[in-house]
Amino acid sequence: MIKIENLSKTFGKNEVLKNISTTINSGEVVSIIGPSGSGKSTLLRCINLLETPTTGKVLVNDQDITDSKTNINKVREQIGMVFQHFHLFPHMTVLDNLTYAPIKVKGESRQVAEKKARELLSRVGLTEKEGAYPNNLSGGQKQRVAIARALAMEPQLMLFDEPTSALDPEMVKEVLNVMKDLAGSGMTMVIVTHEMGFAKEVADRVLFLDDGVLLEEGKPEEFFHSPRTNRAKDFLEKVL
Amino acid sequence: MNLDFSQIVPYIPFILEGIWATLKFVIVSIIFGFVLGTCLALCKISRVKVLKWFADFYTSIFRGTPLILQLMIIYFAVPQLTGYDISTFLSAILAFGLNSSAYVSEIIRAGIQAVDKGQTEAAQALGIPYRLMMKDLIMPQALKNILPALMNEFISLTKESAIVSTIGYLDLMRRATVVGSKIYRNFEPLIFVGLIYWAMVLVLTLLGKLVERRMKYSD
Numbered sequence A: 001m002i003k004i005e006n007l008s009k010t011f012g013k014n015e016v017l018k019n020i021s022t023t024i025n026s027g028e029v030v031s032i033i034g035p036s037g038s039g040k041s042t043l044l045r046c047i048n049l050l051e052t053p054t055t056g057k058v059l060v061n062d063q064d065i066t067d068s069k070t071n072i073n074k075v076r077e078q079i080g081m082v083f084q085h086f087h088l089f090p091h092m093t094v095l096d097n098l099t100y101a102p103i104k105v106k107g108e109s110r111q112v113a114e115k116k117a118r119e120l121l122s123r124v125g126l127t128e129k130e131g132a133y134p135n136n137l138s139g140g141q142k143q144r145v146a147i148a149r150a151l152a153m154e155p156q157l158m159l160f161d162e163p164t165s166a167l168d169p170e171m172v173k174e175v176l177n178v179m180k181d182l183a184g185s186g187m188t189m190v191i192v193t194h195e196m197g198f199a200k201e202v203a204d205r206v207l208f209l210d211d212g213v214l215l216e217e218g219k220p221e222e223f224f225h226s227p228r229t230n231r232a233k234d235f236l237e238k239v240l
Numbered sequence B: 001m002n003l004d005f006s007q008i009v010p011y012i013p014f015i016l017e018g019i020w021a022t023l024k025f026v027i028v029s030i031i032f033g034f035v036l037g038t039c040l041a042l043c044k045i046s047r048v049k050v051l052k053w054f055a056d057f058y059t060s061i062f063r064g065t066p067l068i069l070q071l072m073i074i075y076f077a078v079p080q081l082t083g084y085d086i087s088t089f090l091s092a093i094l095a096f097g098l099n100s101s102a103y104v105s106e107i108i109r110a111g112i113q114a115v116d117k118g119q120t121e122a123a124q125a126l127g128i129p130y131r132l133m134m135k136d137l138i139m140p141q142a143l144k145n146i147l148p149a150l151m152n153e154f155i156s157l158t159k160e161s162a163i164v165s166t167i168g169y170l171d172l173m174r175r176a177t178v179v180g181s182k183i184y185r186n187f188e189p190l191i192f193v194g195l196i197y198w199a200m201v202l203v204l205t206l207l208g209k210l211v212e213r214r215m216k217y218s219d
Helices: A040-047 A072-077 A094-104 A110-123 A139-151 A169-184 A196-202 A220-225 A230-239 B005-044 B049-064 B067-082 B088-114 B117-125 B130-167 B172-183 B187-215
Strands: A002-011 A014-024 A029-033 A055-060 A079-082 A157-161 A188-192 A205-210 A213-218
Touching (some): A002 A040, A014 A055, A014 A213, A029 A196, A040 A055, A094 B130, A188 A196, A205 A220, B005 B187, B067 B088, B130 B172, B172 B187
Parallel strands (some): A079 A157, A157 A188
């Protein structure tokens, strides 16, 4: 579904991603882990072109999104994204946050969009919050709304950029549970995370990035029990 | 003390008509300035260098020269150049609208740039096109933050509008001086229109507070 070919990204003189190639299949849950500053988020953001790769290609359903002829907005409709800091629209109610893009971008009727939005809110356990404004929600609630907002576009793929890193510890679980539920439903997911337990339990595959290089990739049980590189061993010793 | 407000009583209707004369071109100028200022602000944040350069140059010119000079150039110099006999009303709207847009564009640019960059990214990630994103997501948030600064600009435009009296437009200010020369007393008519200007600004301030309160979604 996603094919990344020889992708490199530089910011000024700083090379943050070095010649990365990998494939993400439909229905797969992939965790990207690695130390801070290793380029995890940048790699994720290249998948929906929030960052433009310096060289290399990103193919989404065989379409090269780095090609300037590609209508990137059409591709982005297929790719949901959840951010560390939620980025809900503060001037809209929760329900409007969920229905805005389906109505304005996909041209759904308000009726259909609201029905779907209410289903999604009940799925993330926030039915009673549909009329609330984002600033009146807790961090965990905001992130669940953000997930629902992305799902409202009915994407084929969901990107998560450290979705629990900005949350109070007691709210991490409610968000992870929603994500687990989503993974169970067969959604293709790419997750940048520091939650090793979650990566171990939910991911089908783990990518380990260090200093812009894709050092290891493999099944979580293999990676977490017997990492092949010393760098990965070091990292796991520190975080586990 | 030689004060006699009863002297201006016969001229009160004449002066009061000036309220509408002033409001008429102030309102049009504010709208014109706001629309043009928004366009200029969008040029300033655009990636197209030419637009950016143009908007910055425009602002530099209209902020860097006196308003009264701009007004006089439009009213006296343009007819000389083109032969078109421009009315005082049109001159006033052009001068004030063009001038105000330079200030408004700076206010709006700052407002847009102060909106969290994450909002843009969230909109892009949802596949929302630039125009919709600006109109429905970024501008409403920017406007809320810059409302006090915008009100300041509108208030200052309302007061500075008195400058049009210099090209003979019969606004409040001009009417005060007309009455003054008729009755050979200046204090009374000037104080009278002064109160009217003050009242107009008070109403504007009140309106601003009302809008501010309405836009205050829970934070």
